[in-house]
Amino acid sequence: xxxxxxxxxxxxxxxxxxxxxxxxxxxxxxxxxxxxxxxxxxxxxxxxxxxxxxxxxxxxxxxxxxxxxxxxxxxxxxxxxxxxxxxxxxxxxxxxxxxxxxxxxxxxxxxxxxxxxxxxxxxxxxxxxxxxxxxxxxxxxxxxxxxxxxxxxxxxxxxxxxxxxxxxxxxxxxxxxxxxxxxxxxxxxxxxxxxxxxxxxxxxxxxxxxxxxxxxxxxxxxxxxxxxxxxxxxxxxxxxxxxxxxxxxxxxxxxxxxxxxxxxxxxxxxxxxxxxxxxx
Amino acid sequence: xxxxxxxxxxxxxxxxxxxxxxxxxxxxxxxxxxxxxxxxxxxxxxxxxxxxxxxxxxxxxxxxxxxxxxxxxxxxxxxxxxxxxxxxxxxxxxxxxxxxxxxxxxxxxxxxxxxxxxxxxxxxxxxxxxxxxxxxxxxxxxxxxxxxxxxxxxxxxxxxxxxxxxxxxxxxxxxxxxxxxxxxxxxxxxxxxxxxxxxxxxxxxxxxxxxxxxxxxxxxxxxxxxxxxxxxxxxxxxxxxxxxxxxxxxxxxxxxxxxxxxxxxxxxxxxxxxxxxxxxxxxxxxxxxxxxxxxxxxxxxxxxxxxxxxxxxxxxxxxxxxxxxxxxxxxxxxxxxxxxxxxxxxxxxxxxxxxxxxxxxx
Numbered sequence: 293x294x295x296x297x298x299x300x301x302x303x304x305x306x307x308x309x310x311x312x313x314x315x316x317x318x319x320x321x322x323x324x325x326x327x328x329x330x331x332x333x334x335x336x337x338x339x340x341x342x343x344x345x346x347x348x349x350x351x352x353x354x355x356x357x358x359x360x361x362x363x364x365x366x367x368x369x370x371x372x373x374x375x376x377x378x379x380x381x382x383x384x385x386x387x388x389x390x391x392x393x394x395x396x397x398x399x400x401x402x403x404x405x406x407x408x409x410x411x412x413x414x415x416x417x418x419x420x421x422x423x424x425x426x427x428x429x430x431x432x433x434x435x436x437x438x439x440x441x442x443x444x445x446x447x448x449x450x451x452x453x454x455x456x457x458x459x460x461x462x463x464x465x466x467x468x469x470x471x472x473x474x475x476x477x478x479x480x481x482x483x484x485x486x487x488x489x490x491x492x493x494x495x496x497x498x499x500x501x502x503x504x505x506x507x508x509x510x511x512x513x514x515x516x517x518x519x520x521x522x523x524x525x526x527x528x529x530x531x532x533x534x535x536x537x538x539x540x541x542x543x544x545x546x547x548x549x550x551x552x553x554x555x556x557x558x559x560x561x562x563x564x565x566x567x568x569x570x571x572x
Numbered sequence: 573x574x575x576x577x578x579x580x581x582x583x584x585x586x587x588x589x590x591x592x593x594x595x596x597x598x599x600x601x602x603x604x605x606x607x608x609x610x611x612x613x614x615x616x617x618x619x620x621x622x623x624x625x626x627x628x629x630x631x632x633x634x635x636x637x638x639x640x641x642x643x644x645x646x647x648x649x650x651x652x653x654x655x656x657x658x659x660x661x662x663x664x665x666x667x668x669x670x671x672x673x674x675x676x677x678x679x680x681x682x683x684x685x686x687x688x689x690x691x692x693x694x695x696x697x698x699x700x701x702x703x704x705x706x707x708x709x710x711x712x713x714x715x716x717x718x719x720x721x722x723x724x725x726x727x728x729x730x731x732x733x734x735x736x737x738x739x740x741x742x743x744x745x746x747x748x749x750x751x752x753x754x755x756x757x758x759x760x761x762x763x764x765x766x767x768x769x770x771x772x773x774x775x776x777x778x779x780x781x782x783x784x785x786x787x788x789x790x791x792x793x794x795x796x797x798x799x800x801x802x803x804x805x806x807x808x809x810x811x812x813x814x815x816x817x818x819x820x821x822x823x824x825x826x827x828x829x830x831x832x833x834x835x836x837x838x839x840x841x842x843x844x845x846x847x848x849x850x851x852x853x854x855x856x857x858x859x860x861x862x863x864x865x866x867x868x869x870x871x872x873x874x875x876x877x878x879x880x881x882x883x884x885x886x887x888x889x890x891x892x893x894x895x896x897x898x899x900x901x902x903x904x905x906x907x908x909x910x911x912x913x914x915x916x917x918x919x920x921x922x923x924x925x926x927x928x929x930x931x932x933x934x
Contacts, residue, residue: 360772361617362834365829371773373773373777375692375775416669416672418665420663422641423692430713450716450717451719466741466742555837556844563881
């Protein structure tokens with residue numbers, strides 16, 4: 293029997309391959325952080341993980357709830373602040389890769405993490421921009437991961453610039469020449485961007501996924517790389533690293549909520565039992 | 573709220589009382605007025621949640637919040653009717669499409685106006701305000717996004733493009749803002765309000781220095797000698813701080829370096845309340861309106877989860893090596909009253925000055 297893995301673990305594993313040794317990487321919470329840590333524990337031990345909280349060179353021991361929590365701040369080499377990160381690192385061009393999760397993405401790699409629904413009457417507000425626009429705007433490359441999001445023809449809200457209107461438009465808007473999204477990893481495959489038109493195409497598929505089902509998710513006429521890469525599966529050791537570091541991510545969002553709910557009920561009922569015990 | 577630019581001397585209020593200790597309830601009663609603007613000088617971590625509860629209990633309203641990023645406080649303040657305007661970069665969202673949190677409900681019902689910003693642009697507004705600058709350049713390219721294109725309640729008092737006077741290219745700038753007050757939680761402070769914070773610094777320095785005044789809560793009140801031995805840790809200087817609230821567990825359920833982890837079980841209960849106004853009211857009745865201060869909150873917590881629940885999230889030590897601020901500390905005059913620098917004692921110096929004719933008759 294081969295290695296047993298979840299789709300979220302596969303995204304983490306495949307995204308980690310986008311980090312090269314020695315790179316400075318800014319990372320958001322969740323899947324991107326798990327990918328960054330996996331890369332550091334495997335092929336890129338000298339990469340430097342940075343978060344917008346002003347933390348440089350972090351070595352989190354478990355997957356953080358957010359970019360500044362208790363797992364990030366045990367031993368890091370440079371403590372500055374958010375303003376320093378965006379100016380002295382990002383704006384000065386020191387960041388090689390930005391690793392970000394995606395809610396809604398269009399064919400030029402522009403991203404929405406603000407609102408879903410008709411712009412005149414939004415259905416829901418997502419987290420908001422956070423650090424994504426400047427990170428993706430000014431890092432040399434950005435790598436997106438998408439677990440629950442969607443491809444759209446037009447974003448409900450344009451939060452984060454990818455290649456804007458394609459072609460040279462990103463650079464005409466003032467973002468550094470040659471920068472931009474380099475890959476999107478979803479539960480089904482790997483997407484990249486055409487060098488000239490900057491349109492997103494399918495570069496590879498995960499084992500078990502089909503081109504047809506991917507095309508159904510994509511509202512434009514998706515072009516395919518020839519040949520299509522087939523995603524290498526993680527080794528048992530790599531899955532072990534991911535699951536040990538980020539069990540919250542391995543199980544996926546809904547099972548995570550289920551486990552957490554179970555834990556809360558357990559704590560409350562035990563406390564209630566103890567209280568009864570004290571009273572009787 | 574003061575908006576950017578320089579100002580005449582004397583317009584800035586200094587808070588130089590030697591002892592500003594008071595309860596959180598007194599602090600918000602005295603230093604918060606309806607309709608004012610404020611900012612949290614923490615982001616995500618070490619949030620001043622005890623002060624948020626005090627603010628909610630005070631019933632102050634029509635406040636405007638500059639929110640860098642957080643988990644609980646925006647939904648709480650909206651549910652309580654404390655804020656009606658929100659300039660926001662990031663707000664944690666739990667539960668995906670199945671959950672409609674108070675923020676979404678308030679937007680739908682028109683009870684809240686928003687201005688969408690990015691982490692960097694919001695902090696740049698604070699930093700410009702802190703420095704007394706009318707505006708601040710921000711990173712290029714953002715003008716293509718809806719964050720800049722779609723105006724919220726701040727309208728054009730937010731982003732503008734100006735010509736770089738040196739290079740001639742268009743530069744996107746944000747306006748400098750000085751909110752009326754900040755709420756801030758730190759590890760320790762002296763009674764005059766020198767607040768010391770360490771860990772992830774995020775927005776703290778600039779969000780503390782931007783506003784007119786800081787309402788500060790601290791896990792520990794320490795002797796001023798402690799402050800003097802580590803001035804690099806002072807992030808909230810006493811002249812900006814109007815109130816000091818001693819408040820152990822004042823950031824719970826968020827985390828604070830050196831004190832405690834975030835409390836995921838408690839947070840899960842809170843998250844479970846977000847989806848309905850009734851559940852949210854129930855949570856707030858239990859944890860905010862049902863107690864008078866953080867002490868009462870902690871007693872309620874121990875009653876519900878058991879005393880050991882808080883013990884389990886207490887911090888283990890991970891000590892920073894202390895900085896040594898030492899020099900020889902050689903005084904001008906040694907124990908015999910002799911100055912090695914001048915080669916004489918104090919009487920001889922007086923004689924010397926006499927001879928040179930610089931002493932005047934009194």
